[in-house]
Each structure stands twice: as C-alpha cells, then as structure tokens.
Amino acid sequence: MTDFDTLTRGWLNHLAHERRLSPKTLEAYGRDIRQFAAFITEHLGGEPTLADIAALKPADLRAFLGRRRRDGVGNRTLMRQLAALRSLARFGERTGKLKAAAFAATRGPRIGKSLPRPLDASAAKAVTQADTRAGEDREEWILARDAAVLALLYGCGLRISEALSLTRAQAPVHAGDTLTVLGKGAKTRMVPVLPVVVTAISEYIALCPWRLPPDGPLFLGAKGGPLSPRIIQLAVESLRGALGLPSTATPHSLRHSFATHLLGRGGELRAIQELLGHASLSTTQIYTRIDSTRLMAAYDAAHPRAGR
Structure with missing residues (x-):
C-alpha cells in the first residue's frame, strides 16, 4: 500500500x-x-x-x-x-x-443550473389524496399508506428517505404535533405537521394490517417489511397518468412544491431553509427564481400590453 x-x-x-x-x-x-x-x-x-x-x-x-x-x-x-x-x-x-x-x-466544467419543477397547488393536493386512486385494484390500507407518505413530502417538505425512515413512535397523531427529522449529514430539524397530514397518517395506521412496534418503521410494504422508495415512485407514476401530469412529477417534486407554494404565499426564505434542512441559504434561494419565473409567465399571459 x-x-x-x-x-x-x-x-x-x-x-x-x-x-x-x-x-x-x-x-x-x-x-x-x-x-x-x-x-x-x-x-x-x-x-x-x-x-x-x-x-x-x-x-x-x-x-x-x-x-x-x-x-x-x-x-x-x-x-x-x-x-x-x-x-x-x-x-x-x-x-x-x-x-x-x-x-x-484546476477549473471544472460549467454546469447550467436547471430550476426545480414543482406541481401547481391543485395537482399537489390531488397527488396526496387517497381518493384520487380509489379506482385502482389496490388494498385500501396501501392507498392510505401511499397517501400518508406523499402528504409528508408535500405537507412537511420531507425527502422520501426522511419520510420512510420515521418510526411508529415518531408518527404525528395529534393536531399541533411536530416531527424531528434526521436529514442529510445526520442533521436534525423540527418540522410542524399540518392537521391534514396528521389525519392521513392516522388513517393509514388504523387500516394497516401489520403490527407497528414503536421502534419499527412507520411505513410498511405489502408483506410487512420496510417500505421501499420505489413503491412510492411507482405510485406517483400511476398518478401522473391518471392526472395528466408531466414526467417531472415525482415524489421529490412534492418537496419542491412545498417550498415554492410557501414562498408564493409570503413565506420567509430563512424559515423555508430551516424547514427544508438546507445547509446554505443559497440552496433555498433557487425557489425565488421559480417564483419570479411564474410571475413573469402570468404577466406575459394576462397583461394587455405584454409582447407588444
């Protein structure tokens, strides 16, 4: 050596x-x-x-x-x-x-930064609702499980790995609960949980046919083992077809949607950084570019002098 x-x-x-x-x-x-x-x-x-x-x-x-x-x-x-x-x-x-x-x-190659592709609010809500997939030949508890995972991604801004790493003991089951999330670099952050997310998780827990010990994973697969991220990815692929969404609609796009919609409603950038668990504010600032791009697109589409 x-x-x-x-x-x-x-x-x-x-x-x-x-x-x-x-x-x-x-x-x-x-x-x-x-x-x-x-x-x-x-x-x-x-x-x-x-x-x-x-x-x-x-x-x-x-x-x-x-x-x-x-x-x-x-x-x-x-x-x-x-x-x-x-x-x-x-x-x-x-x-x-x-x-x-x-x-x-040594200088590296230049990389053009592409903007994240969030869903609009109505599409994001539809993706996180179990009723959207009611016609599928799937067990009710599985539809509730997938909806609960997706609700965490959109309602709390979690990464899919963060949602699937939650234990049963960490499950928010009361209004006003918060989540302690273990993110990248083993860094923890506190995330408030919306009532609609609490409801989705509670419905899944009530329907789940498998035992959920406190220190075991909250979300289980069809055979009772830990849930694979691929299952959630496939669920979103199915929803893309049902809702006519673009190929950019993925589980991670719900996290982008969380940040973009908060910013569009007046959310403070530093607070959004903390909710997402970004180490640097510059990483979060990319969402301001999305918001500006949407604003200009709306301006061009609606203003009578646009393009003239």
Whole structure:
C-alpha cells in the first residue's frame, strides 16, 4: 500500500465518521479516487506516491477530466470528481501529509443550473389524496399508506428517505404535533405537521394490517417489511397518468412544491431553509427564481400590453 493509498483511507474514514456523509456519497467519492488513481498510474507509469501527487500540474488534472469526458461522463459527474479530489487534497494539507496546489487551481466544467419543477397547488393536493386512486385494484390500507407518505413530502417538505425512515413512535397523531427529522449529514430539524397530514397518517395506521412496534418503521410494504422508495415512485407514476401530469412529477417534486407554494404565499426564505434542512441559504434561494419565473409567465399571459 502506497502512502497515497493510506491518505485516501484516512480521508474516507474522516468523511464517514466526522463529516458523516451518506454511504452513497462515500461510495461515489471512493470510486472517483480509484478512477483517478488508475489514470495517474497509467499517466505516470507507476503507482502514485504523495510526492507524485504533490508534483501534479493543472494540466495533469485536466488530462484526467478529459479522459473521463471521452468515456462519456457528464459535467455533473466531472464536477463531483473534481470536488472529491479537492476534498482529499485539503485533508492532506490539514494533516500535514500533502501540499497539492494543482487541485484548487484546476477549473471544472460549467454546469447550467436547471430550476426545480414543482406541481401547481391543485395537482399537489390531488397527488396526496387517497381518493384520487380509489379506482385502482389496490388494498385500501396501501392507498392510505401511499397517501400518508406523499402528504409528508408535500405537507412537511420531507425527502422520501426522511419520510420512510420515521418510526411508529415518531408518527404525528395529534393536531399541533411536530416531527424531528434526521436529514442529510445526520442533521436534525423540527418540522410542524399540518392537521391534514396528521389525519392521513392516522388513517393509514388504523387500516394497516401489520403490527407497528414503536421502534419499527412507520411505513410498511405489502408483506410487512420496510417500505421501499420505489413503491412510492411507482405510485406517483400511476398518478401522473391518471392526472395528466408531466414526467417531472415525482415524489421529490412534492418537496419542491412545498417550498415554492410557501414562498408564493409570503413565506420567509430563512424559515423555508430551516424547514427544508438546507445547509446554505443559497440552496433555498433557487425557489425565488421559480417564483419570479411564474410571475413573469402570468404577466406575459394576462397583461394587455405584454409582447407588444
């Protein structure tokens, strides 16, 4: 094992235990570094040491990104790989094992930011109502379960992973209840729960044929195991067809709808940031762009002088 391998292991351990990054992010970062190491081994003619890494120039890193692009990798993946390399270099500098200025000096590809695609209020409400799927050949408790999950996404702004990680003991069953949500980076936040969401969850619990122990998952699959996110995704796909919604209507679009509709009703941006669990206000500010875009579209459609 080279000293570069040892540094990489220490960095991944730091990300897992101190930064508490998700297993999927750790897997992606580990894969990024392995691909970089394989390229540099070929590029330099041997396995790289920390001295080799420190001697790299921006041209060497651009060569790596160019190779990845020729392999069919898109700009977002290239940016993530460059971010992983920069994070590794910073870790090496903090631990006194590596000084590699090339990582910070290398510019990544530009990525055009696309706006989230929220549903309008009537569509979002329809998606979260069990009655919308009443004609389907599904058990009543399953329709109630799916509606309760979707109500949490739209009514509380939860990610699907956050909703499905709730235990029975965490279920809000009284008006005025709040949820303590474990979000990204193992960060917790408090979220108020609307009465309509409480009602949806209570109806599901009353109909669920399986035992729901306090420390077990709140939402169960048809066979009594933990509910898979894919089941909720399929439910929304079915609703897309029934309601004539676009392909951008997904479980996550309900979270976007939550934020956009709050902002459109005068919600304060900092409060919406806290409800969503965003680490940075700049992440939440993208919803102001959606609101402005909708405002201009309404103006162009309705004002008698628009387009003239």
